[in-house]
Structures are given as structure tokens and as C-alpha cells.
Amino acid sequence: MLLKKRFASDELLSMRYLNTRMALTEKETLHYSNLEKGYEGELTFDLLAESLKEEKLIINDLLLEVSNSYFQIDTLVISQGMIHLLEIKNYQGDCYLESDKLYAVNTGREYKNPVYQLKRSATLFRQLLQTLKQNYPVEPSVIFINPEFTLYQAPMDQPIILPTQVNRFLNDLNKSPSKLNEGHRKLAQNLISLHQTKNPFTALPNFQYDQLLKGMYCETCKSMLVVIKKKSLVCGKCGGAEKIERAILRSVGEFKMLFPERKVTTQSIYEWCNTDLSKKTFCRVLKKNFIAVGSTRDTYYE
Ligand SMILES: [Zn+2]
Structure with a gap:
């Protein structure tokens, strides 16, 4: 059951508006296009997640704060005995991992390794569960959703779901029987109530009223x-x-x-x-x- 729908973020909406009304720099254009691609990937995943049949609670786009640290969760799935934290990435092309860093094969450009981001989120989320006196195992996974993405040298022990594994990942989720009780629903409502609306990660270009079309x-x-x-x-x-x-x-x-x-x-x-x-x-x-x-x-x- 979907408890919290996904919407385009304020940051993405603002960038769309600004892109129509001013000339963005190259860097800003890249940032904007990454936001669009990221959102598109999340929507693609949402469509696939609709196939989940067993009793599960799905919460999208959670921004939480634990002792002054903010973290985002693209999709959180509560099932009977487990909470899945999913980070969805819509990267395209060939990348490789080398000493925990992620690079594009053709440009050599370094990307943020999403596994780090996810591990940090998982740690903070476990702390949050402790303060809420909840005792669920948490399983984080980075989901590379784009079928045009290849990751070379991906270690098998990392929480990475490659494009060729996404369907299987969902099938496995579907196969594990799950019955939810009042406690699960309360926890879900609790998490939604803790959602922060002011996102400190938002990075908008500088703009003035007078300069916009x-x-x-x-x-x-x-x-x-x-x-x-x-x-x-x-x-x-x-x-x-x-x-x-x-x-x-x-x-x-x-x-x-x-x-x-x-x-x-x-x-x-x-x-x-x-x-x-x-x-x-x-x-x-x-x-x-x-x-x-x-x-x-x-x-x-x-
Ligand atoms: Zn038109």
C-alpha cells in the first residue's frame, strides 16, 4: 500500500521554472538535467513497485532529521519483519568502481558513490528507530534503474541492485510473505509525521526578479x-x-x-x-x- 506519493521536489520545480525564464550556466544546466533524470528514474521504479502484492507499506521521498543530520530516503518499504531503504539512481552509460570510487568509463569523471550516501542514511535511520523504540532490521539497497547502465568491477558484497537484477529484487520482495499489524502502520505514520519539508540540500542558482523573463x-x-x-x-x-x-x-x-x-x-x-x-x-x-x-x-x- 502506498502511503506517501512522490512529487517533483520544490528544487526540481524551481529549476524547471528558472530554465524557462533565464539562461542557466553549464553547471546549473547539468544540475537541472540530473534532477530531471533522477526524478524520472524514481517514477520508473514506482511503476515497477506497483507490482508488489504482499502486504507492504511504501513511503516515498522521506526527508528525516536525526541529531541535526538530514538524510533522504527515495523509497522506504515496510514489510512484516524488515524495512528496506532504497536509493534509486538513474545513471546511464558505463561506470566502474575503483577503491570505492565511482567513475564514468569514457570521461573518467568521478561521481558520488551512492553506496556511501545510502550507508550514512541507514546508520541515521537505525538511530531514529532506536529513539522510537522500534526494533526492525533495516536493509539498504542502491537500485540502478536505467537499463542502459553498466557497472564494472561491482563488488558482490555491496548493497547494489543492477538494472538486470531489479525485477528479481522485486520478485523476491513479493515472494517473502508479509502480514502487517497496527505496530507497522503506527511506525509508518510516525515516520511520515517526521518528514521535513524544508530541504537543506536544495541548491538553486542565484536569481533576481528583474532578470527573469x-x-x-x-x-x-x-x-x-x-x-x-x-x-x-x-x-x-x-x-x-x-x-x-x-x-x-x-x-x-x-x-x-x-x-x-x-x-x-x-x-x-x-x-x-x-x-x-x-x-x-x-x-x-x-x-x-x-x-x-x-x-x-x-x-x-x-
Ligand atoms: Zn507548446
Whole structure:
């Protein structure tokens, strides 16, 4: 049973918005593309995990804190006698491990070895279980999900699941009988309640309001070549159409995420959307979807 769904992280969403509205540096582009790939890999794994039939509780994207140390768990699976911590990696191409370091074969570039990250998470998670007075064995695994990934010199004693082993890993999970009780469910709820929403690992580029491109763009292809036709935002590039109200709300969502310190007002959203719509339209949409705070002149929306 899936208890906590996975969503694109605030960091990934912000990077998507920024990528459309400013020129990212090479390094930022690489970081953004890694975030997209990572998320894609996690979604691929989620689809496969739907095949789990035995009683299990699945919690995705947990960010926990133990004595001031934060750690993330991509997927946590609680079954009767075991907790699996899964780190999902969507690496592509040929890599090799040498004295515990991970390198790309063709470029020689060193990557963070995810096994380290996972072992740290597992240690911290075991500490957390102790403080919660819970006594489950914890089994961590790094799952390389991309079928185009090869890892040379992978030692057999490492908690690594290679692409050719993912199905078998899930089958084995499926084969181990599991009956859950109230204790398992309480633990799961407890872990979810400990989830931290402010992620200290987030790394966004520096950006200022003035330097970002204002305007509305196509949801599908991100093109700014959009026109307003019959209450819809219509894309001149891919032909996609979206109801104006929905498109405005999407733009407000972006504005709020990128500039949490700025107030949502008719004027601020009018400027942000910078399009062929009257202030009246923005005012109407904001009034309908948010709560107005303050008196007429300084009304803002929450
Ligand atoms: Zn489009």
C-alpha cells in the first residue's frame, strides 16, 4: 500500500521554472538535467513497485532529521519483519568502481558513490528507530534503474541492485510473505509525521526578479509563443491549449515558489504574466481562487 506519493521536489520545480525564464550556466544546466533524470528514474521504479502484492507499506521521498543530520530516503518499504531503504539512481552509460570510487568509463569523471550516501542514511535511520523504540532490521539497497547502465568491477558484497537484477529484487520482495499489524502502520505514520519539508540540500542558482523573463508559456513545450484565443492560452509552436484560468494559476504557483517573500497582488501577477490580458481578468481569477487579505488598495491574496 502506498502511503506517501512522490512529487517533483520544490528544487526540481524551481529549476524547471528558472530554465524557462533565464539562461542557466553549464553547471546549473547539468544540475537541472540530473534532477530531471533522477526524478524520472524514481517514477520508473514506482511503476515497477506497483507490482508488489504482499502486504507492504511504501513511503516515498522521506526527508528525516536525526541529531541535526538530514538524510533522504527515495523509497522506504515496510514489510512484516524488515524495512528496506532504497536509493534509486538513474545513471546511464558505463561506470566502474575503483577503491570505492565511482567513475564514468569514457570521461573518467568521478561521481558520488551512492553506496556511501545510502550507508550514512541507514546508520541515521537505525538511530531514529532506536529513539522510537522500534526494533526492525533495516536493509539498504542502491537500485540502478536505467537499463542502459553498466557497472564494472561491482563488488558482490555491496548493497547494489543492477538494472538486470531489479525485477528479481522485486520478485523476491513479493515472494517473502508479509502480514502487517497496527505496530507497522503506527511506525509508518510516525515516520511520515517526521518528514521535513524544508530541504537543506536544495541548491538553486542565484536569481533576481528583474532578470527573469516575464510572460506566460505553453505548459507542454514551454514555448513563450502563446496567444489568447477564446479563454484559452494557445501555443503557436505545438498547438497545445490550456484554459486561461488554469494557466494564470500555474503562473501564480511559479511566482509563489520562486518569490515566497513577494505578495500575490493583481499588479504583481499582471506584471509577472506580462500578457494580453486585462488586470480585471487577473483580479477575477485571484479573487475566485485565493483569500483576499487587506483593504482595496493593498489587497493581496493567500
Ligand atoms: Zn507548446
